[in-house]
Amino acid sequence: MANRHAAPHRKRKSKRKERPLLGTALVLCFCTLAFVFAGFLWQEALRTSTQVPERQTGSDDDFRPQVGDPPYRVAIDAGHGGSDPGARGVVEEKDVTAATASALLQWLEQDSNYIPLQTRESFDVTATPAERAAAARAQAPQLLLSVHANSAANGSTAAGFECYPSVPGRTWHAESFYFARLLASGMQAAGASLRGRGGVRYIYYLENDQKQLVESTHTEVRAERSFTLLEDVDCPAVLAEQCFVTSAEDVERFGSEEGCRKVARIYYEAVCAYFGTQPLPE
Structure with missing residues (x-):
């Protein structure tokens, strides 16, 4: 048991x-x-x-473009012209762009560090953006600046400077953004108000051919095209809107004959800063 x-x-x-x-x-x-x-x-x-986010790659203070040795080939594009007046206001846009581009080309011609290039033989010649982009590309520039002026609807008090570099995702985006910041900084130092975030923005064309403006903080890569003068040249490129032709005060400061010469000098100094050369004395 x-x-x-x-x-x-x-x-x-x-x-x-x-x-x-x-x-x-x-x-x-x-x-x-x-x-x-x-x-x-x-x-x-x-x-x-x-x-590292893409914007930091293009905008970091330590970034410097690889430029090689002078002389540097710089293409200057005067927006509109010929039978295309562009925006109209106190003055016509084509007159502002021609005066500014002409003065800028003179600075570059005097400086042995540069070989100035144009996107057409004369500012009086009518040429589409695609034709001007093709003319620029054929000359193998190392930098392109397309000069424009802005406009606003009647009654608007809009004024100030803004510029558009090659958009994120493109080959020359970082270099273009770097140059755009130099342009905006120079204009701000001269007393211009900067539109948007620091005067640098992006433009995209949507399917209905409408332009969409976005701030430079939008660093996502998009399939939509930007300005033709930025897309169809194989170099860093920026389109600058230096003033509003619909603002009398803006035109007086940056769109008059004297104002265009002032802006041309600012653009010239920005080109020199981009390539690391000493500007000629005024």
Whole structure:
């Protein structure tokens, strides 16, 4: 009788010993998985924090374009012209762009560090943006500046400077953005108000051929095209809107004959800063 009762008692005691061991194993397994998962999260966080956003690549103060040795080939495009007056207001846009481009080309012609290029033979010649872009590309420029002036609806008090570099995702975006900042900085120093975030913005053409303006903080790569003069030249390129022809005050400061000469000097100094040369004295 004693032996029959002893065996079942030993089995129950053995089962009670197995349960703590099983619980310990589960805890250890859970801790191991938690440790591995935490390590994965840490690595992902470290990888993400060390990635450089595209805007920082183009706008970081340490960025400098690789320019090689002079002389540098710089293309100057005067917007509109010929039978295309562009925007109309106190003055016509084509007169502002021609006067500014002419004065800028004179500075570049005097400076042995530069070979000035034009997108057409004369400012009186009518040429589409595509034709001017093709003419510029054929001359293999190392930098292009397209000069324009802005306008606003009747009654608007809009004024100020803004410029448009090649958009994110394009080959020369970083260099274009760098040059755009130099242009905006020079205009601001001369007393111009900067539109948007620091005077640098992007333009995209939507499917209905409507233009969409976005600030330079929008660094996502988009499929839509920007200005033809930015897209169809194989070099850093910026389109500058130096003043509003619909603002008498803006025109007086930056769109009159004297104002255009002032802006041309600002543009020339920005070109020199881009390539790292010393500007000629005024």
